[in-house]
Amino acid sequence: MARLYRAQRLTYAGKTLRFVRPFSDFAFQTYSDIWDDTRQAGFATPKQYVVQTAARVIGRCILMASDPGDLVLDPACGSGTTAYVAEQWGRRWITVDTSRVALALARARIMGARYPSYLLADSTEGKNKEAEVSGAEPVNTASFRDIRHGFVYERVPHITLRDIAHNAEIDVIWEKFHAILEPLREQLNAEVGQTWREWEIPREADDGWAEEAQALHRQWTKTTS
Numbered sequence: 001m002a003r004l005y006r007a008q009r010l011t012y013a014g015k016t017l018r019f020v021r022p023f024s025d026f027a028f029q030t031y032s033d034i035w036d037d038t039r040q041a042g043f044a045t046p047k048q049y050v051v052q053t054a055a056r057v058i059g060r061c062i063l064m065a066s067d068p069g070d071l072v073l074d075p076a077c078g079s080g081t082t083a084y085v086a087e088q089w090g091r092r093w094i095t096v097d098t099s100r101v102a103l104a105l106a107r108a109r110i111m112g113a114r115y116p117s118y119l120l121a122d123s124t125e126g127k128n129k130e131a132e133v134s135g136a137e138p139v140n141t142a143s144f145r146d147i148r149h150g151f152v153y154e155r156v157p158h159i160t161l162r163d164i165a166h167n168a169e170i171d172v173i174w175e176k177f178h179a180i181l182e183p184l185r186e187q188l189n190a191e192v193g194q195t196w197r198e199w200e201i202p203r204e205a206d207d208g209w210a211e212e213a214q215a216l217h218r219q220w221t222k223t224t225s
């Protein structure tokens with residue numbers, strides 16, 4: 001509990017103690033069978049074709065039903081969302097339309113698309129990258145650049161309450177900053193005639209404070225931010 005406090009992970013709501021957990025602690029969520037993410041993404045994307053499907057919808061279908069290197073067929077191309085998304089996820093594709101307008105739009109869209117670049121898992125550079133992001137030893141087996149083995153994906157951290165509570169480095173960091181902050185707190189209290197504990201020091205300095213108190217508060221804010 002002391003470490004959680006030192007790591008500024010404790011707060012309160014009324015009389016209830018709460019844990020501060022930023023989204024970045026674990027910026028990951030498994031897809032559920034409610035596709036509410038597609039609605040939001042669909043509205044946000046400008047359409048090039050009046051009946052264009054949201055890329056997120058096609059993306060979910062492709063990810064569910066195929067693997068990298070598979071062939072995806074869409075016989076109702078429209079502005080080419082299926083081909084565009086298939087390309088993004090390392091799938092091959094064929095798409096068909098009776099309308100020349102649709103095909104012209106699709107061609108321009110696919111030719112002009114830009115995608116993030118991924119390393120193949122079945123490649124020397126991919127194996128080295130995988131070792132780097134996973135913290136494991138690199139695998140030194142032969143590589144065939146077979147796309148079916150997929151790609152090297154980014155990792156997100158997964159920080160739990162337990163990780164913070166067991167992280168002794170927090171104590172070292174806290175001691176270091178405490179040695180700087182404690183004299184500041186005492187001087188500020190003396191200047192403004194208060195007995196504030198560190199969590200009670202206001203975020204904003206009072207305009208009526210003397211310049212010395214303002215300077216101490218600026219220093220406090222800079223060190224704690």
Ligand SMILES: C[S@@+](CC[C@H](N)C(=O)[O-])C[C@H]1O[C@@H](n2cnc3c(N)ncnc32)[C@H](O)[C@@H]1O
Binds near residue numbers: 051052076080
């Ligand atoms: C709803 S749109 C597809 C939209 C597409 N998913 C997109 O994101 O743009 C249907 C498309 O199918 C095409 N189409 C209709 N009948 C067809 C047929 N018999 N053969 C091939 N394409 C056809 C239309 O020209 C139209 O572009």
